[in-house]
Amino acid sequence: MELKDLHVVITGATGGLGAALSLALSAKGAIVCLVGRDAVKLHALQQQVIAQGGQSHIVVADLAQPNMAAQVLKQSLREMGHVDLLINNAGVIEFTEFARQTEVSIDNMVHTNVTATLLLSKAFVEYFVERGRGHLAFIGSIFGSLGFPHFATYCASKFALHGFSQALRRELVDSNIGITYIAPRAIATPMNDDRTNAMWQASGQSVDDPQQVADKIVRALQKNQQELFIGQPQSFFAWLNGLAPRLVNIGLKQQTALAKRFL
Template sequence: MKLETTRVLLTGAAGGIGSAIAEKLAARGANLALLGRNDDETGPLADRLKADGAIVYGLSADLLDREAREQAINEAHQRLGGIDMLINCAGLMSFRPFSEEDPELMARIVQLNLTVPMMAARQVLPEMLKRGSGHIVNIGSTFGSIGFAWFAAYSASKFGLRGFSEALRRELDGTGVNLTYVAPRAVKTKLNTDAMYRMAEATKMNMDDPAWVADKTVAAIEADAKDVYLGFPEKFFARLNSFLPRLVDGGLRKQNQVMGGFARDA
């Protein structure tokens, strides 16, 4: 897909991955509506990209508030003159024993990681279908293919996002609207707590830089890729887990025990 002058709505734009994707898209000449929780998050990024000559609009809304979310998407549509691409990048994570999980936080994780991308796609899709062109990009996770202990709520939400992406892609076949699902492994962002970083160091978990993830994501968009799993050996184990999950159980057992000590202290 050619990105120059493409009108893009990006949620979670102020996050580590989101801001890096925004920079890559702006450099390729895309017109951007950056949606974050408040102006303090999206404003500085939008101003910086505009100073470099990009067409960028900073928007803010609580994505869990239906009215605010729909109004922000409508505003993005109005300012851009239409939406050619939706990138669902906003997300929320929790690292703790499921028996101790905060029910309200658990509900927010599922809403933000799964329900919001579905609702946003539902809002922009009719125009894309009428036009016969468009692109929806869902940023998932390796944790959406491998259910990791101590990340039960997060894994469940990302499994759901992967299933939604697969089903909608098949539904859109032949319409001119594409869907790309990108599954990074662990990424160095503000979503990670100190306990998660200490756990990652103890277990030698690979963690990628947001700029690298953004590079791979934009390349996948340009190639109209269907699904992309980032990082080896994680992408291998994601595939392996789909047909030999009990084998992966055994492979993760020792790591799960180490991770548990950090999760209980989180």
């Protein structure tokens, strides 16, 4: 995929990975449309894009609100003229015991990570089909292939996104619409609260820099990769989980006990 002059819509643009990805794509010559809820943060990121010689547009939107998918597509087209690539990056996470997680939190996570993403993807797929080409990228997680203790609802949402990306890719196999699924491990972003960061540190889990992850995603898009799993040994365990989940259970038993100290 040639990134120069590519028109890209990025949801969750002002988050740690979203911002890094927006700047990395802009540095390659892409024209980025930054989608998020906070207008102040969006304008600040836009100024960063401009400062490095890039072009960007802004769409202020809360994807949790009804009928927002059509509005985001409409505003993106108004700002950019056309769209070549949608990057579904917006998402939420919570480190908690499932039995203690509130219904509001569960509903919000499933709606943000799954329902809103699917509805937005549907709107853009319809547009790409009409246009005759396009590409969708989904920022998933290693936890979309590896059920991890105390992230049960988050894992459920990312497993759903992984399965959706596979199904949609197969459904569109005879079209000019591409699908890329990206599965990072933990990233150093504001999404992780202090308890989560303390737990990662105590367990010795690697936490990646957003810029390094963004650079790998950019390379994957340039190569039109279907899937990208980032980080070892987490990627290996995600693969092993599909073959021998009981072995992974044993490996995660100590992690489960350790995590309880930080709940």
